[in-house]
Amino acid sequence: MGYDMYLVRAPEGEDAAYDAASRLFDAAVEHRDGLDLPYDHPEYRAVQTKVNRAYDAMEAVRTTHFYLTTWAMSECRALMDHFGMLIATRPLDRPAPEAYGITSGEAALAPAFEMLGFPVDYTGDAAPAQVQRYRKALEERLSWAPPQPEGIAAHKLGGDEGWTVTPGEIHAALAAYETSRATNPALLSEVIEDADWWPEWIDYLRHAARHGGFRTYGPP
Incomplete structure (x- = not known):
């Protein structure tokens, strides 16, 4: 278990590039799995090396996603707090479904993008107007930030609601x-030594700021 972060807006062309890299990886795996050879055979090992390279190339393309284990996210929050990067902000109250003319059951379905077995199409703009209004209110709650934020709201780096961290x-x-x-440059050296993912996290934050921010999904 851990925390998955996703850019609000994927860089142009990344989805297509990732699909192409995924196909190359799948082809390499299919070739490897079709070999009737033991794992320690030189030809098998050579093909496995190609599989590994194809996987690394596929992952290198996907810049929209960043993952931290639960423990690493705990460390991340502590470090960000130490550096003054987090602020304590009370989120907006969760909107009441009844205020938008929908039931609690419909509200539970509203954020999803596919409704299995439900008689009404709730996807995208096809959703009923009241559901779209409720969905908008949910997004406003998840992305709310002060007009001039002084850091990232600490609660947005926890929970499974999909909080949106804004560019601001x-x-x-x-x-x-x-x-x-x-x-305190000496402290930074200690951080990088003890948390080797920290430089990549800072790079991801810079990347996310250029692409609408990011959403966080973690354990409930």
């Missing part, structure tokens, strides 16, 4: 980080 929050958090590390 990210820029403020990165500014606080740059200020903090400039005053």
Whole structure:
């Protein structure tokens, strides 16, 4: 279990590039699995090397996603708090379904993008108007940030609701980080040594700020 972060807006062309890389990986796996050879055979090992390279190439293309284990996210929040990158902000109250003319059952389905066995199409713009309004209210709650944020709302890096971290929050958090590390470069060296994913996380934050922010999904 862990935390999955996804960019709000994928970089142009990335989906197509990932699909192409995935096909190459699948072809390499199919070739490997079709070999009637033992695992330690030189030809099998050579093909396995190609599979590994194809997988690495596929993962390198996908910049929309970032993953941290539950433990690493706990460390991440502690480090970000130390660097002044997080702020304590109370989220908006969850909208009441009844206020939008829908039932609690329909509300549970509203955020989903495919409704199995449900008699009404709830996907995208085909959803009933009241469901679309409720879905919009949910998104406003999940993405709300102060007009001039001073960092990322701490609650957005926890839970399974899909909180949206906005570009404004990210820029403020990165500014606080740059200020903090400039005053204590020795601490940064310790951070990188103990949390080897930290430089990639900072790069991901910069990347996300250019693509609408990111959404967080973690354990309930």
